[in-house]
Amino acid sequence: MRSPLGILMLDTAFARPVGDAGNPDSWPFPVLIERVRRAYARPVVQGSFAANAPFKEAGQRLVDRGAKAIITTCGFLVRHQDALQASLPVPVLTSTLTQYRRLQSAMRSDRRLAILTIDAGAIDTSVRAAADIDAGALVFSPAADSHFVSAILDGEDPLDVARAEAEWVELARRCQAAHPEIGGWLFECANMPPYSAAVQRATGLPVYDALALGRELHAGLQI
Secondary structure, rough: OOOOEEEEEEEOOOOOEEOEEEOOOOOOOEEEEEOOOOHHHHHHOOOOOOOOOHHHHHHHHHHOOOOOEEEEEOHHHHHHHHHHHHHHOOOOOOOOOHHHHHHHHHOOOOOOEEOOOHHHHOHHHHHHHHHHOOOOOEEEOOOOHHHHHHHHHHHOOOHHHHHHHHHHHHHHHHHHHOOOOOEEEEEEEOOOOHHHHHHHHHHHOEEOOOHHHHHHEEEEOOO
């Protein structure tokens, strides 16, 4: 049997379409999911949910259930990367943001990696330090009142995948027009992979998302 990947999930109520990292059908191998109670999306993104203990406890439950490596459903959990890795006996990658430096270094010297995130303002000094993201990095997000942000952070409307896809494509096109030096996209949010293919088609640029992170981590396991 293939080794399962563990997923720490925030305490959210919105539906997760195929492609979302929190949907088991998004993965080509077994996954185990543990919901972290009271870890609601907006406080985690904005850094006001700062407790490590609930994530450590949920991570240990995943290990006890057989997970051989762990990711999460929120890129802003990079703030907890060091604490979780130190406390758990399996590889942990909390966020695609942990790959920023590697991906940027792999690009041509005249190209830049752009981060697309649910909240650019939340890429604060703590996130930048945890992920080694330089102060001049290109970081973009939809408007705070966009459909995707409202559906994911506040649960105000049922998630409309087509509407959210259109928002991400439009944002990526605008960013590319303003910054022709962009050579690829790093999707912070683990709810964004359903839109990866559309953004790649629209811009002609590669996308690195939470599914790519999880697949790479899983491929490195001894199975």
